[in-house]
Amino acid sequence: MTQAPATIFLVDDDDSVLRGLGRLLRAAGHATKPFASPTEFLEQLSGDMPGCAVLDLRMPGLNGLELQQAMESKGCHLPVIFISGHGDVPASVRAMKAGAVDFLLKPFDEQQLLGAISQALLKDASARAGRAESAALQARHSVLTPREREVCTLVAQGLTNKEVAQQLGTTEKTIKVHRARVIQKLGVDSVAELVRFVDRLGQA
């Protein structure tokens, strides 16, 4: 979160709300970027922007929920906070199910908004960190040859060299060589560490 500056993206068709929100968030020390229409916001979306989005639920053209889906489909993982002038329960349920961090009813207090924003930023930072780690793991894994990947997977499942050799139809000696190379390429020290690597790779 601290390594890159986080931006709060504000999308609301109501000009004065947009201005007021921006002013409040800037006064609280956040960088903001206002958008008066959802389409404008979608056009400017780039793949990797740290921060979060505050979306008005009811907007002409594209409502907040539709915008959230459009963001996901464009590969934008910004955490979303919805704001609404007249909230209805079904919309808020749908919003929360779709992964929104919070759902605030206008008029809302700054504490509510700032609390939701810091929560969203934390979520974004950890998701970002998780994504970075899994990318690194993927990169290391991609160095392995197809045969080495097979050996890696079976060893991580807890099979002995003999059992791996039997499954792959080769000799225990060959497997030993493959395994040493896998451990060396992935930069792990032991079979235990190899198991943990595969585990995290699977989770990422």
Add this chain to the structure above:
Amino acid sequence: MFWRTVFVFCLLSLMTPQAVAQEARPAGKSVLLLVPEDTALPAMAMLVASLRSSLWEAQDVPITVDVESLDLGWARGSSYTQALHTWYLAKYRERRPDALITFRTDAIQVALQLRRELWPDIPVIILSEDERLWEQQPRPERVAGLWLRYDMRATAELALQLLPGTRRLALINGASRWERAQQEQMVRELQPLLTQRGLEFIDLSGLPLAELLERAKTLPDDTAVLTFTFMTDPSGRPFVGREVARLLLAASSRPCFALHDTVLGGGFVGGALVSYEAVGQQLGMLTARVLRGEEGEFLAPLKPAPVDTLTVDARALRRWGIPRDRVPPGVRLAFDEPTLWERYRWYVLGALALSGLQALVAAGLVVERRRRMRAQAEIIERQHMEKLAEMEARRTLDQLAHVSRVAAMGELAASLAHELNQPLAAILSNAQAARRLLNATPAELGEVREALGDIISDDKRAGEVIHRMRALLKRGEPRQEFHSLNDLVREVARLLANDMQLRGATLHLELAPSLPAIQGDGIQLQQVVLNLLINAMDAMADVPAGQRQIQVRTASSGPGQVALSVQDSGGGIEPSRLALIFEPFYSTKEHGLGMGLSISRSIVEAHGGHLHAESPPGQGALLRCVLPSAHPELLS
């Protein structure tokens, strides 16, 4: 000294009775009535009054009745009798009575003695309850009399007939000498009955009042209570029988029977009741005969006076649940009050018949009058009635219009809330931002100023929403004012903007640059625009979100007319329904009231215009409203 005086007096009176009497008083006669007890006792008072009036009726000359109370119940002893003699001698020295009247055995004895000593030659008229008196020898002279029977036996038999389950008879009586004597006589009379029926006798005589009442409370269920009198308690205290009776009846657990008609109506079931009025009357008649000098009566034996009648109190029967058919024939039923219906049946029926007649007459008059009124109205007041009807219709329309406006605003409630919450949210954010900006070092005053500017404009915006809402919800007398049709349309469009947006509809306004003013009620005219726009939005519910368009046009339409048209991009109206949509309660919407268009047309017509619908093929519905312009001048 005393006896000498008496002697002299007697001598004088014997020698010249007429002279003395005539000297002492004018013409007319006087009688002296010696009452054994307190003269104020109800029975005594009744008797005296009745005697007096009977005497006056029977004699042509006025008769003076002097009443003296002997108070025999509690005053006793020979010294008392002597004192009485002295007292009467002194009192009646100058007015010797022409006759002496008294009653009750003990009082008769006193009276006879008084006469012997004071006025030996005057007649005595007596009323005795003891028939044996007449058998006494020697028989007193110049005594006429009646025999009064207190018929306890008949009373007891009546009680047994009314209460067949009776196994015990209780007898209540006072403690004076005379009452004790009566008690013996009554027990004697009752004895055969007791034996014959195997009844138990409970003696409640001669008790102190408190004890008597206590005993009366706890009498066994199969007891009938017979009461004679309670004039004196064992200590000699005099009582008023009727008052004691009241206490007794309140306390008694069993029905009570009595012998005196003065207590009738207090709650006694009944008995052979002696009427003191009848007694007084008979006594008076007898006295009158004696005073007229009818000597023959003096030697006649006493005869029972038919003054007691078997009587039953119907109310007491009801109270004790005694069936009426147990009352033997010949027994008088007192207080047999008919029910109100029984008593007033004929009055009620009569009154009903009368009021029925009145109603008929009144109805006839009303019908006649209505006919006349109708004729008059047709001839003279037609215009007036029409005006009234028109006013009434207008009033109904105003009320309906208001109701439908409230309903329309209800549909807009979500939008209105949204529209209010927007500026409120902006105000809150700006205010909180301003607070933070002021706390910053250095304070960012420029930004604070901008925030305050935004707050003010947002506050105005919220105020306008509320104002528009209130204006439309207002209910009042319709006002006749000049309006610009374009302004009315803009106002409504502003109110609906949010709803339009939420419903994904786009509003296109094509307003004529200049239009003549229209005259009427602004709120109702706005309501027409509101209804047309809401209908247009509803009509496009099935159209895809991007294609919901509403065209609103205003134009000057011919001389002296302005027109408003609202066209949607919905499916249009079937030609067969074009006429129907203005009918009240006709609605194509699931939750529609069917009032919007109907009321809109009424409003427009009340303003002298007309409203109709078209459905150009493939172009949605078109509603066209034409209103007369107020002035030829143009308004912007």
